[in-house]
Amino acid sequence: MLGTQRVVVAIKRGIKAALLGLSCSAVISMADDSVFIGWSQAEVGLKPTMEKIFAGFQAANANHKLEVVSLPFGQIEQNLVLRRRNNQRMDVAQLQERWLPPFVKMNALYDLNQVIGADKLAATFDPVMLKLGQVDGKQVAIPFTAGAITLIGNRNVLKAAGITNPPRTIAEFTEALKKVKASNKDVIPFGFSTKGTALMQVESTIIFWAHGARFIDEKGKVLVDTPEARAALKYLADLVKDGLIAKGNDRFDTRKLYAADKVAFFLDPPVLRGFVRAQSPGPDADAKVMILPVPTLRAGDDPPGLLWAHFLVMFNHGGASPKSDGQGAKLLAAIGMDVTAQTTLWRETGQIPTLKTTLADARKDSYASAFLDAAKTARWDETTRFANGAELRQIIGEEVEAAMLATKSVDAAISAMAKRLDTALKDVR
Amino acid sequence: MSGAVDVRWPTQPGVGAIERRRRRFGFLLTVPALVCYLILILYPFLSSVVLSFFKSTLMAPDPVYAGFDNFNRLFGDEAFGKAWLRTLVFVVLATSLTLALGLIWAIVLNQGFRGAKLLRAVTLLPWVMPSAVTAMLWAWLLHGQYGVLNAYLGRLELIDEPIVWLASPIGAMAAIILAKAWLSTALVMTFFLAALQTLPMEQVEAARLDGASNRRVFRYVVLPHLKKTLVVVMVLQAMGNLQQIDVIYAMTSGGPASATSVLSIEVYKTGFQQWNMGLAAAIGVVWFFTISIPAVIYLRTIFRD
Numbered sequence: 001m002l003g004t005q006r007v008v009v010a011i012k013r014g015i016k017a018a019l020l021g022l023s024c025s026a027v028i029s030m031a032d033d034s035v036f037i038g039w040s041q042a043e044v045g046l047k048p049t050m051e052k053i054f055a056g057f058q059a060a061n062a063n064h065k066l067e068v069v070s071l072p073f074g075q076i077e078q079n080l081v082l083r084r085r086n087n088q089r090m091d092v093a094q095l096q097e098r099w100l101p102p103f104v105k106m107n108a109l110y111d112l113n114q115v116i117g118a119d120k121l122a123a124t125f126d127p128v129m130l131k132l133g134q135v136d137g138k139q140v141a142i143p144f145t146a147g148a149i150t151l152i153g154n155r156n157v158l159k160a161a162g163i164t165n166p167p168r169t170i171a172e173f174t175e176a177l178k179k180v181k182a183s184n185k186d187v188i189p190f191g192f193s194t195k196g197t198a199l200m201q202v203e204s205t206i207i208f209w210a211h212g213a214r215f216i217d218e219k220g221k222v223l224v225d226t227p228e229a230r231a232a233l234k235y236l237a238d239l240v241k242d243g244l245i246a247k248g249n250d251r252f253d254t255r256k257l258y259a260a261d262k263v264a265f266f267l268d269p270p271v272l273r274g275f276v277r278a279q280s281p282g283p284d285a286d287a288k289v290m291i292l293p294v295p296t297l298r299a300g301d302d303p304p305g306l307l308w309a310h311f312l313v314m315f316n317h318g319g320a321s322p323k324s325d326g327q328g329a330k331l332l333a334a335i336g337m338d339v340t341a342q343t344t345l346w347r348e349t350g351q352i353p354t355l356k357t358t359l360a361d362a363r364k365d366s367y368a369s370a371f372l373d374a375a376k377t378a379r380w381d382e383t384t385r386f387a388n389g390a391e392l393r394q395i396i397g398e399e400v401e402a403a404m405l406a407t408k409s410v411d412a413a414i415s416a417m418a419k420r421l422d423t424a425l426k427d428v429r
Numbered sequence: 430m431s432g433a434v435d436v437r438w439p440t441q442p443g444v445g446a447i448e449r450r451r452r453r454f455g456f457l458l459t460v461p462a463l464v465c466y467l468i469l470i471l472y473p474f475l476s477s478v479v480l481s482f483f484k485s486t487l488m489a490p491d492p493v494y495a496g497f498d499n500f501n502r503l504f505g506d507e508a509f510g511k512a513w514l515r516t517l518v519f520v521v522l523a524t525s526l527t528l529a530l531g532l533i534w535a536i537v538l539n540q541g542f543r544g545a546k547l548l549r550a551v552t553l554l555p556w557v558m559p560s561a562v563t564a565m566l567w568a569w570l571l572h573g574q575y576g577v578l579n580a581y582l583g584r585l586e587l588i589d590e591p592i593v594w595l596a597s598p599i600g601a602m603a604a605i606i607l608a609k610a611w612l613s614t615a616l617v618m619t620f621f622l623a624a625l626q627t628l629p630m631e632q633v634e635a636a637r638l639d640g641a642s643n644r645r646v647f648r649y650v651v652l653p654h655l656k657k658t659l660v661v662v663m664v665l666q667a668m669g670n671l672q673q674i675d676v677i678y679a680m681t682s683g684g685p686a687s688a689t690s691v692l693s694i695e696v697y698k699t700g701f702q703q704w705n706m707g708l709a710a711a712i713g714v715v716w717f718f719t720i721s722i723p724a725v726i727y728l729r730t731i732f733r734d
Contacts, residue, residue: 078701102704185590194596196682247596247685248573257574388486391703402686407598427486 033065034327038094042070045274049348053341057334084108090315091328097309098384104135105387110314111138114321129354141311142336143354147270147371148305148378153290157264166292173295177244180264188246191254191266197397199251203267204400208232209304215382220429225418234410237403269308270371273350291370305378312336395420481710499711516691520670526610531617539625556615564679567608598688601681624658664727671720692716
C-alpha cells in the first residue's frame with residue numbers, strides 16, 4: 001500500500017509542477033515582451049536591413065524583450081491562422097494584401113485608428129497608400145510597402161540577344177523570347193514560376209489579364225470558362241513546350257538566376273532590388289534591372305499589373321485596444337512609421353516606402369517611379385476580397401500548373417478550374 | 430473451470446491480497462504512459478473522427494453537423510481517388526525498393542570481408558539524418574538548373590540539356606521513392622543482417638555439397654530463414670511509407686500538378702491551406718483505415734509468434 005501511495009503522490013506532484021511551470025512561463029511571456037512575425041527578415045535581400053531595425057528598437061527599449069519569429073513567405077498565412085485560433089501571442093505581424101480578408105472576418109485585427117490615432121496616421125502616410133489598409137472604414141493595417149508586380153527585363157541579357165526595344169505587345173514579347181533563346185541556350189527567356197502553385201497563381205493572373213480573361217467577379221460569379229482564358233493558358237503552356245519557360249523554378253530560383261544573368265524576363269514586385277544587389281556578382285547590379293510594362297494583346301492597351309502590398313497589423317487578443325504608447329504600438333511604429341527605417345529599407349533594398357516624406361524622395365528615383373507607374377493600371381488579385389481566397393488561389397494555381405506541365409489539356413484545366421471555383425464560392429455568394 | 434490449478438492465485442489466505450496490490454502497483458506505474466497516450470494519441474484521434482462528420486472551415490470555425498457529407502464529397506471526388514492510388518503506388522514501390530536494397534546490402538555485409546564493419550557503420554548515416562534535411566539535399570541534387578546530378582551528366586556528355594527531374598510527374602515520384610528508400614535502407618539492412626547472422630551455416634554448406642548454385646541456396650535456404658523478418662520489415666516499412674509526409678513535402682510539396690500528392694499531403698493541403706478542417710479529418714479517417722490494414726497484419730504476425 002505504501003508503494004502504491006507513493007506512486008500516486010508522485011504522479012500528482014508531477015502534474016502540479018508541470019502546470020505551475022507552464023502558467024508561470026505564460027505570465028512572464030505576456031508581461032514583458034513583444035512578438036513580431038514576418039518573412040522579410042528571413043529573405044536574403046532584406047535580412048540585414050530588417051535586423052538593423054530590430055536591433056535599433058531593442059536598443060531603444062532595453063527593458064523590453066522583442067521576439068522575432070521568421071517564417072518563409074509560403075508558411076506565414078497558415079502559421080498566423082493557427083496561432084490566432086490557438087490564442088498564441090502575436091503583437092505585430094507582416095501580412096500581404098491577400099491575407100487581410102480572412103483575418104478581418106475573424107475580427108483578429110485592431111483598428112489602428114483607435115491605437116495610433118487617425119490624425120497621426122493621416123499626417124504620416126501617403127493617403128493613397130494608407131487607404132490600401134482600410135476595410136469597411138477601419139484602418140486594419142498600415143502599409144509597409146506597396147507597388148505592383150510587373151515585367152522585369154535583364155539589360156545585359158537583352159543587349160547580348162540584340163533586343164534594343166522592350167516588347168509592348170504579346171506578339172513582340174514572344175519574338176523577343178525566341179530571340180533570347182536563339183542567342184544563348186543557357187539563358188531562360190521567361191522566368192515564369194513553374195514550381196509552387198501560390199506563385200504560379202499570382203503570375204498567371206497577370207498573363208490572363210493581358211489576354212482579356214478574368215477569374216471571378218466581385219460577387220463571386222466564376223468568369224474563367226471563356227475563350228480568352230483558354231487562349232491565355234494555351235499561351236503559357238506553349239511557352240513551356242517551346243522551351244521559352246523553364247520547368248522546375250519558382251520566383252526565388254528565378255531571382256538567383258536573374259542575378260547571374262541567366263534569365264531575360266520575369267515578373268516581380270519592387271523588393272527585387274535587394275535580391276539583385278545581394279546575389280549579383282560585381283558592382284553594377286542595379287544597372288541590369290529594367291522595369292517594363294506587361295505586354296498586352298493590342299498596342300496601346302493599358303498594361304496589366306498586380307497590385308501588391310505588404311502591411312503591418314496588430315493582432316486583437318480581446319479586451320480594450322492597446323495604448324498608443326504600449327510596446328506593441330511602439331514596435332509597429334518602429335518598423336512601419338519611422339522615417340529612418342523606411343529610408344534605409346528603400347535605399348538598401350528598393351522597398352518602396354509609404355510615408356509622405358520618404359515616398360516623395362523615392363519618386364525621384366527611376367526604379368521607384370517605374371513601379372509606381374505600373375501600379376496606376378494595376379488591379380487587386382480577384383481572389384483577395386474573399387475570406388476563402390487561399391482555397392481559390394490554390395485551385396487556380398493547381399489547374400494552371402497541370403496545363404503548363406501538360407498533365408491536363410488546356411480545355412480540361414479551364415473546365416476543372418471553373419467547376420472547382422464554383423463549388424468553393426457557393427458558400428460565399 | 431477445467432479443473433486445472435491456476436498457479437497465479439495461491440490458496441493461502443492473505444496472499445491473494447498481496448498479488449492484487451502488486452498488480453495495482455504495476456498498473457499505476459503505467460499511468461503516466463497511459464495519460465500521455467490518452468492526451469496525445471487517443472483524444473486527438475477521436476476528435477478527428479468526430480470532426481469528420483462536421484463542417485468546419487476558416488469562415489465557419491464553429492463546427493456544424495454535416496453527417497456523411499464530407500465522406501460523400503471525398504468518395505465522389507475523382508481527385509481523391511487518384512490521391513489514394515498514388516499513395517498505393519508510392520508505398521508499394523518505396524517499400525519494395527527499400528527491401529531489395531536492404532537485403533542485398535545485408536547479404537554483402539554478411540560476407541565478413543575486410544572493412545565490412547566500417548561499411549556497416551557508414552551505412553547507418555542516412556538513418557540518423559533528419560528526413561527534412563535529406564529531402565532538401567535530394568531536391569538540391571536533382572535541381573534542374575543547378576543540381577549536381579545534371580552537372581555531372583552534362584560533363585560526361587550524357588545529356589545535352591539539363592533534365593528537370595522534379596518537374597515531371599514520373600520523375601518527381603521516382604525522386605521521392607529514391608529519397609525515401611535511401612533514408613530507410615539502413616534500418617532494413619540492420620534487420621536483415623541480424624537475421625542472416627543467425628542462419629545456420631551447416632545448411633548452406635550442405636546445400637553447396639549437394640551442388641546447389643548461389644541462386645538455389647538463396648531461394649531454398651536463406652529466404653525461408655528470413656521469411657519472418659521479411660514480413661515484419663515489409664509491414665513496418667509499408668506503415669511508415671503510408672505515413673510519410675516530410676520527405677515528400679520538402680521535395681515536391683505534392684507537385685508537380687499533384688503528381689506526388691499522397692494522402693498525407695492531401696490532409697495537410699485540405700486542412701492547412703484550404704482550411705477545410707472537417708474534410709481534412711475525413712481524409713484522415715480514410716488514411717487511418719488504410720494504415721490499419723498492414724498494422725493488423727503486423728500485430729497478427731507478432732502475436733502469432
